[in-house]
Structure formats: structure tokens, C-alpha cells
Amino acid sequence: MVEFPEKFDSEEELDDFISEPSAQLIDLCRNWKGPTVVLGIAGKMGYHLGMMLVKARDRSGSSGEIIGVSRFSDSEARRKVEEAGIRTVAADLLSPDAAAGLPDAQRVVYMVGRKFGTAGSEELTWAVNTLIPQAVCRRYAGIPIVVYSTGAVYPRVPLESGGADESLPLTPLGEYANAAVGRERIFQYMSGVTGTPICLVRLFYAIDLRYGVLRDIGEKVASGETVDLNMGYVNVIWQGDAVNQSLLAFSQCAIPPRPLNVTGPEIxxxxxxxxxxxxxxxxxxKFSGTPATDALLGKTDRTVGLFGPPRVSVEKMIVWVAEWIKAGGRGLNKPTHFETRNGDY
Ligand SMILES: NC(=O)c1ccc[n+]([C@@H]2O[C@H](COP(=O)([O-])OP(=O)(O)OC[C@H]3O[C@@H](n4cnc5c(N)ncnc54)[C@H](OP(=O)(O)O)[C@@H]3O)[C@@H](O)[C@H]2O)c1
Structure with a gap:
């Protein structure tokens, strides 16, 4: 059992804590052999997922290289990933020949995505989110893939419903969310065509101290800016729990793909x-706006039934974020835009 610190004094301490695997995950990967490939490792979550894979492999006594793929537009991200003991392969997966050059794998985590910057470059968002999945399914035909999708594939639901469950029809607003539905549909189609077992992880708002909905709110309060209440409610999950649950989702890969909501159970x-x-x-x-009676929310009954609840409570996360902001801890300057209600990103 991991001890919860009162606060984090450095980014190294924070990264180490976020990437702590659960006993359940260590158990799951005990019999894993062969390489695990993480596509899109250079983003906000990939480093923690890669590090968690390394720790779970080493503690379970299993074997297999962990390999991370991205364009590595940020060379610092590549250095950090390599220092964690992960081999890196640079590739632009939109290029037609890229998939053929990808390393062999026994399992794949798919984290590639594009959200911000969609407005004005809608075609690029659709290309990233729907063309790459086809090439990846052909390259890794028959190999289990955990796909990072998003809770944004659902429409807003009434607050009293408690959130969307995995059976709700996918009718969201906006180009990004619809391209994310497209990503799921291509994986679903290609899963059947290529015989590839897949789990679609519909993630709602991961929380790191350097980015996320809580950091966005905390920064606004700290600097005296108004907090927009129009999207009055959200679900969030500690980034370490999000990554841990998404790796446990290898146990749920199936043909046709199974969707799984990953977030905190509290609204x-x-x-x-x-x-x-x-x-x-x-x-x-300070506040502006009035909370609407609907919001983008997800129910986690299925996931909690399979893996148990997340390890970190919302109150704990708020205290950690507040301490981090007070100490002048670095932020990524990547706001979530959780207040957006029209689907424009
Ligand atoms: N973080 C959250 O709270 C959250 C919530 C819901 C859903 N998600 C989804 O979960 C996934 C992981 O989240 P994240 O926050 O880590 O995402 P992110 O920061 O947007 O990272 C996306 C990754 O994809 C890579 N990528 C983009 N285009 C590529 C291309 N053409 N070829 C190769 N790599 C490419 C990027 O790295 P390079 O630029 O180096 O290639 C980056 O590593 C994403 O799909 C995201 O949309 C995240």
C-alpha cells in the first residue's frame, strides 16, 4: 500500500507517485512476455504510463521491452522517457509508411490524439483521429490494443442521471468530439476486419498538479480571475488512477471492442x-455564469465493478493542487477548457 504524502516537493517526487502501479496491475502483468508498444507516449500522460509499465514489469518479475513511439516534437520529452528505461522510436504516424516501420509488440497502448487547435484545422483533427487507427490495426492485427478515447464522445446528460453509461448513443457536439467518435468507429470496424481485440477507454479529465481541471480552477482563484460556472459539474480522476485503470483494461480487450468509462465516481x-x-x-x-442542469458526465459502475474505485479522492487532489500552486509549482500552461459547452476547441 502506497503512503499518501501531505504534499509534493519536486516534480520527480510527483512523477514517481503518479506512476505507482497497483498490486492488481502488478498481478495482471505477471505473465506478460514480449514488448509493449505505447503509441503517442510524448503527451501529458504517456511518460507516467510508460514508467508504470516499467515498474509493474520489474516488480512482477515478468519480461519484455517497453517501447514508446511519438514524433517527439519536444526533445526533452524523449530524453525523459528514455531515462525511465523506455526505448523510443520517432515516427509521424500520419505518414503513409510509418506503420510498417513500427516495432513488433505483444500488446499496444494507443494514446495518439488531437483536440486543441481543432477550430480552423478540423481536417487535421479528423485525419489524426481516424486515419491513424486504420494503419495501426493493420500493423498490429490480432494484438490486443487499449485505445485512449474520451468522455467527450457522449452528449451532455442531465445532472440527475448521474452521468452517461457505456450504452448511451454517441451524439456529441462539435468537430473534435465527433472525430473522437470517428476514432472509436474505425477501431471498431478494423477490430472485426483484422481480428484485433480492443478496449476503448473513455477518459474524463485526468488530474496532474501541472494541468487538469483542478489546476485550472485553482490558478483562477489564486490570481483573482473569475471562474466560469456555465459547465457547472465535472468528473475527474487522479492521473495515476487513470493510467493504472487503463492498463488494467488489457483484461477487457475483445472483438467487438468493449467501451469502458474511466473517471472518478464523484460528480x-x-x-x-x-x-x-x-x-x-x-x-x-469570483464567479460568472450559472450552472446548467446538464453536463458532460460519466458513470463508472462498470469500471469500479471490475477494478474497484480510484485510489485518490477529489479532496486529496484539491489539497495537493493548492499546495503545489502555493509553492509556485510549474504548470504546463495547457488549460482543459472544461467550461466549453459548444464543443469548439
Ligand atoms: N489528459 C486527459 O485528461 C485526457 C482526457 C480525455 C482523453 N484523453 C486522451 O487520451 C490520450 C492521451 O492523453 P494526453 O493528455 O497524453 O494527450 P496529448 O498530450 O494530446 O498527447 C498526444 C500524443 O500523441 C502524439 N501524436 C500526435 N500526433 C501524432 C502523430 N501524427 N504521430 C505520432 N504521434 C503523434 C503526441 O506527441 P508528438 O507531438 O511528440 O508526436 C503526443 O504524444 C489522448 O488521445 C487524449 O485525447 C486525455
């Missing part, structure tokens, strides 16, 4: 969260 109020930050930061929270 959190943006107003209450901002008030809690105000208390912790010694500031006054």
Missing part, C-alpha cells in the same frame, strides 16, 4: 471546488 461542483480552493489559498473566489 464535483465547480462552485464548491473553487470555494474550497479559496479557503486553502486564503483568497476569495
Amino acid at each position: 464535483i461542483s465547480i462552485r464548491d471546488t473553487a470555494e474550497r480552493f479559496a479557503e486553502l489559498l486564503g483568497r476569495r473566489a
Whole structure:
């Protein structure tokens, strides 16, 4: 059992904690052999997922190289991934020949995506989210793939429903969310065509101290900016729990693909969260807008039934984010735009 710290004093400490695998994950990978390939490792979550794979492999006594693929547009991200003991392969997966050059794998995590910058370059978002999946399924035909999808594939649901479950029809607003539905549909189609078992992880808002919905709210309260309440409620999950649960999802890969909501079971109020930050930061929270009676929310009954609840509570995350902001901890400057209600990113 991992001890929860009061706060984090460095990014190394934070990265180490986020990438801590659960006993359940160590158990799952005990019999894994051969390479695990992580496509899109250079993003906000990939380093933690790669590190968690390394730790789970070493502690379970299993074998197999961990290999990370990305364009590595940020060379610092590549250095960090390699230092964690992960081999890297640079590839632009949109290029027609890229898939053929990918390393062999016994299992694949698919984290490639494009969201921000969609408005004005819609065609690129559709290309990344729907062309690459076809090439990947052909290259890794028959090999289990955990695919990072998003909770944004659902429409907004009434608050009293408690959230969308995995059977809700996928009718979201906006080009990004529809391209994410496209990504799922291509994986679903190609799963049948190529005999590839897949689990579609519909993730809602991972929380790191350097980015995420809580950092967005905490920063606004700390700097005296107004917090927009129009999207009044969200679900969030500690990034370490999100990564851990998505790796446990290898046990759920199937033909046809199974969708799985990954987020926290609590619906959190943006107003209450901002008030809690105000208390912790010694500031006054300012608000604009009125919470609507619907929001982008997901139910996690299926996932909690399979893997148990996330390890970290929302209150713990708020306290950690507040301490991090107070200490001047680095942020990624990548706001989530959780307040967006029209699907434009
Ligand atoms: N973080 C969240 O809270 C959250 C919530 C819901 C869903 N998701 C989804 O979960 C996945 C992982 O999340 P994330 O936050 O780590 O995403 P991210 O920061 O957007 O990372 C996406 C990754 O894809 C790579 N990539 C993009 N285009 C590529 C291409 N043509 N060829 C090769 N690699 C390419 C990028 O690295 P390079 O630029 O170096 O290639 C990057 O490593 C994404 O699909 C994201 O949309 C995340």
C-alpha cells in the first residue's frame, strides 16, 4: 500500500507517485512476455504510463521491452522517457509508411490524439483521429490494443442521471468530439476486419498538479480571475488512477471492442471546488455564469465493478493542487477548457 504524502516537493517526487502501479496491475502483468508498444507516449500522460509499465514489469518479475513511439516534437520529452528505461522510436504516424516501420509488440497502448487547435484545422483533427487507427490495426492485427478515447464522445446528460453509461448513443457536439467518435468507429470496424481485440477507454479529465481541471480552477482563484460556472459539474480522476485503470483494461480487450468509462465516481461542483480552493489559498473566489442542469458526465459502475474505485479522492487532489500552486509549482500552461459547452476547441 502506497503512503499518501501531505504534499509534493519536486516534480520527480510527483512523477514517481503518479506512476505507482497497483498490486492488481502488478498481478495482471505477471505473465506478460514480449514488448509493449505505447503509441503517442510524448503527451501529458504517456511518460507516467510508460514508467508504470516499467515498474509493474520489474516488480512482477515478468519480461519484455517497453517501447514508446511519438514524433517527439519536444526533445526533452524523449530524453525523459528514455531515462525511465523506455526505448523510443520517432515516427509521424500520419505518414503513409510509418506503420510498417513500427516495432513488433505483444500488446499496444494507443494514446495518439488531437483536440486543441481543432477550430480552423478540423481536417487535421479528423485525419489524426481516424486515419491513424486504420494503419495501426493493420500493423498490429490480432494484438490486443487499449485505445485512449474520451468522455467527450457522449452528449451532455442531465445532472440527475448521474452521468452517461457505456450504452448511451454517441451524439456529441462539435468537430473534435465527433472525430473522437470517428476514432472509436474505425477501431471498431478494423477490430472485426483484422481480428484485433480492443478496449476503448473513455477518459474524463485526468488530474496532474501541472494541468487538469483542478489546476485550472485553482490558478483562477489564486490570481483573482473569475471562474466560469456555465459547465457547472465535472468528473475527474487522479492521473495515476487513470493510467493504472487503463492498463488494467488489457483484461477487457475483445472483438467487438468493449467501451469502458474511466473517471472518478464523484460528480464535483465547480462552485464548491473553487470555494474550497479559496479557503486553502486564503483568497476569495469570483464567479460568472450559472450552472446548467446538464453536463458532460460519466458513470463508472462498470469500471469500479471490475477494478474497484480510484485510489485518490477529489479532496486529496484539491489539497495537493493548492499546495503545489502555493509553492509556485510549474504548470504546463495547457488549460482543459472544461467550461466549453459548444464543443469548439
Ligand atoms: N489528459 C486527459 O485528461 C485526457 C482526457 C480525455 C482523453 N484523453 C486522451 O487520451 C490520450 C492521451 O492523453 P494526453 O493528455 O497524453 O494527450 P496529448 O498530450 O494530446 O498527447 C498526444 C500524443 O500523441 C502524439 N501524436 C500526435 N500526433 C501524432 C502523430 N501524427 N504521430 C505520432 N504521434 C503523434 C503526441 O506527441 P508528438 O507531438 O511528440 O508526436 C503526443 O504524444 C489522448 O488521445 C487524449 O485525447 C486525455
